[in-house]
Amino acid sequence: MSANASLPDLMYLNGFGNEHETEALAGALPIGRFSPQRVNYGLYAEQFSSTAFTAPRASNRRSWLYRIRPSVMQGDYEPYVGNHGQLCTGPLAGPVAPNMLRWDPLPIPATDVDFVDGLTTIVTCGDAMAQGGMGIHLYAANQSMGNRFFYCADGEWLLIPQQGALLLRTECGRLLLQPGDIGVIPRGMKFAIDLPAGPVRGYVCENYGAPLILPERGPVGANGFANDRDFQYPVAAYEDVEGDFELLCKFAGNLYRAPIGHSPLDVVAWTGNSAPYKYELARFNVMGSVSYDHPDPSIYTVLTSPSDTAGVANVDFVIFPPRWMVAENTFRPPWYHRNVMSEYMGLIEGIYDAKEEGFLPGGSSLHNSMSPHGPEAAVFDKASNAELVPDRYQNTLAFMLESRYVMQPTPWALATELRQKDYINCWNGLEKKFTGRDQGAR
Ligand SMILES: O=C(O)Cc1cc(O)ccc1O
Numbered sequence: 001m002s003a004n005a006s007l008p009d010l011m012y013l014n015g016f017g018n019e020h021e022t023e024a025l026a027g028a029l030p031i032g033r034f035s036p037q038r039v040n041y042g043l044y045a046e047q048f049s050s051t052a053f054t055a056p057r058a059s060n061r062r063s064w065l066y067r068i069r070p071s072v073m074q075g076d077y078e079p080y081v082g083n084h085g086q087l088c089t090g091p092l093a094g095p096v097a098p099n100m101l102r103w104d105p106l107p108i109p110a111t112d113v114d115f116v117d118g119l120t121t122i123v124t125c126g127d128a129m130a131q132g133g134m135g136i137h138l139y140a141a142n143q144s145m146g147n148r149f150f151y152c153a154d155g156e157w158l159l160i161p162q163q164g165a166l167l168l169r170t171e172c173g174r175l176l177l178q179p180g181d182i183g184v185i186p187r188g189m190k191f192a193i194d195l196p197a198g199p200v201r202g203y204v205c206e207n208y209g210a211p212l213i214l215p216e217r218g219p220v221g222a223n224g225f226a227n228d229r230d231f232q233y234p235v236a237a238y239e240d241v242e243g244d245f246e247l248l249c250k251f252a253g254n255l256y257r258a259p260i261g262h263s264p265l266d267v268v269a270w271t272g273n274s275a276p277y278k279y280e281l282a283r284f285n286v287m288g289s290v291s292y293d294h295p296d297p298s299i300y301t302v303l304t305s306p307s308d309t310a311g312v313a314n315v316d317f318v319i320f321p322p323r324w325m326v327a328e329n330t331f332r333p334p335w336y337h338r339n340v341m342s343e344y345m346g347l348i349e350g351i352y353d354a355k356e357e358g359f360l361p362g363g364s365s366l367h368n369s370m371s372p373h374g375p376e377a378a379v380f381d382k383a384s385n386a387e388l389v390p391d392r393y394q395n396t397l398a399f400m401l402e403s404r405y406v407m408q409p410t411p412w413a414l415a416t417e418l419r420q421k422d423y424i425n426c427w428n429g430l431e432k433k434f435t436g437r438d439q440g441a442r
C-alpha cells in the first residue's frame with residue numbers, strides 16, 4: 001500500500017505509446033495473431049481503433065481487447081439529463097468578446113455528486129464534430145462512480161487533478177492520479193472514477209483533435225522535457241460483475257445513457273498502443289535559460305496535439321513547474337505579450353510568478369488570441385527591482401492549455417459568480433515611466 005492507507009499501490013507498464021501487452025490471467029493473450037478462431041478462456045476479441053486504419057504507422061493507435069463480453073452487449077441510448085454542472089461542446093453559439101478573464105475555483109459540491117455529474121465546461125474551441133479544438137471542463141465531486149460507467153466519443157480526455165485522488169477504473173486496468181499527476185484516457189475508452197480519499201477538484205481537457213503526443217526535442221537531443229519512459233500504462237484488471245448498471249456517454253455534444261447488465265470493464269488481457277496513461281509532472285526535465293532572457297514557454301510543453309500545420313498545435317499542454325531561475329540582466333517573469341495562439345491557464349499548486357494575487361489553485365484564466373496580458377503591476381515593480389541572484393521557484397505548479405483556435409467561454413463561465421469582474425484592474429498601476437532621458441539601461 002502507498003503512504004495513504006486508503007490508496008491502492010498499483011503496478012504500471014512504462015513507455016509512451018509503446019506496443020504494450022498485459023494479461024490478468026496467464027495465457028489470455030493470443031500469441032502470433034490478434035483474432036484466433038477461439039480466444040482462450042472463452043474471451044471475445046475486440047479491436048479499439050483510436051486512429052483511422054490507414055493512419056501512418058508512426059501515428060497509428062489501436063489496441064486489441066480480450067474481454068468477457070463484446071461491447072455491443074448493452075441497451076439502446078437515451079438522453080441523459082443528470083449532469084449537475086453544465087457540460088458543453090464546441091462550437092458554442094454567439095459572439096466571443098476578446099476580454100481577458102479570470103475565475104475563482106469551483107467549490108466542492110454540498111450535495112452528493114460524482115465525477116461525471118460534477119463536470120462544468122468553462123471554455124471550448126474548434127468543433128468537436130470536425131475533430132478539431134477542445135473543451136475545457138472543471139470538475140468538483142465527492143462521490144465515487146461505482147457502477148456508473150462513462151466514455152467520451154467527442155475527444156480524448158486529459159485529466160489534471162488539483163485536489164484529491166482519482167482512482168480511474170478503465171477497460172485497460174486501473175490508474176491512480178493525485179494532484180501533480182496527469183492522466184489521459186483515449187477517446188471512446190470506458191471508465192469509472194472512484195474517489196478513494198475524499199472530495200476532488202480539477203480540470204479536464206477534452207481534446208477533439210489528434211491524440212496527444214510528446215513534442216519534438218530538436219537540438220535538445222535525445223533526452224529531456226517529458227521522457228517517454230515516465231509515462232505509465234495500466235496492467236490488465238477485469239471486473240466480472242453483473243447487475244443493473246448504467247453506461248453513460250458523451251456523443252456529438254450530448255450526454256446519453258444506456259442500460260448495461262454487467263461491468264464493461266471486463267477486459268482480461270490487452271495489447272496495443274492505445275490505452276490510458278498517467279504521468280507525474282515532477283518528472284518533467286525542465287530546460288531553461290542559463291544566460292539571459294525569458295524563453296518562450298513552449299520549452300515547458302509536456303504533450304501536444306498537432307494540427308495539420310506543423311508547429312501550430314491543436315492543443316499544447318504546458319506546465320510551469322518548480323525550477324531555478326538564474327537569467328542575468330533579465331526581466332524574469334513572463335513578458336507582456338500578445339499571441340496568435342489562445343491561452344487558458346490553471347493552477348495546481350502554489351503561486352504563479354506572473355500573478356501573485358488572485359490566481360488561485362483551482363482557478364482559471366483566459367487570454368484569447370491577440371488579447372494582451374502579462375505580469376500584474378506589483379509583479380512588474382518587484383521584478384524590475386529584484387536583485388538577480390539565483391532564485392529557486394518553489395511551491396508552484398501552473399499549467400497552460402494553448403490552442404490555435406479561439407476559445408469561447410461558456411454561458412456559465414460568463415455568468416458565474418466565480419468570474420472576477422475586476423480582473424483587468426490587476427494591471428492598474430502600470431503607469432507611464434517614460435522620462436525622455438537616457439537612463440543608461442542596456
Ligand atoms: O502567463 C502566460 O501568459 C503564459 C506565458 C508564460 C511565459 O513564461 C511566457 C509567455 C506566456 O504566454
Ligand SMILES: [Fe+2]
Nearest residue numbers: 337339343373
Ligand atoms: Fe501568455
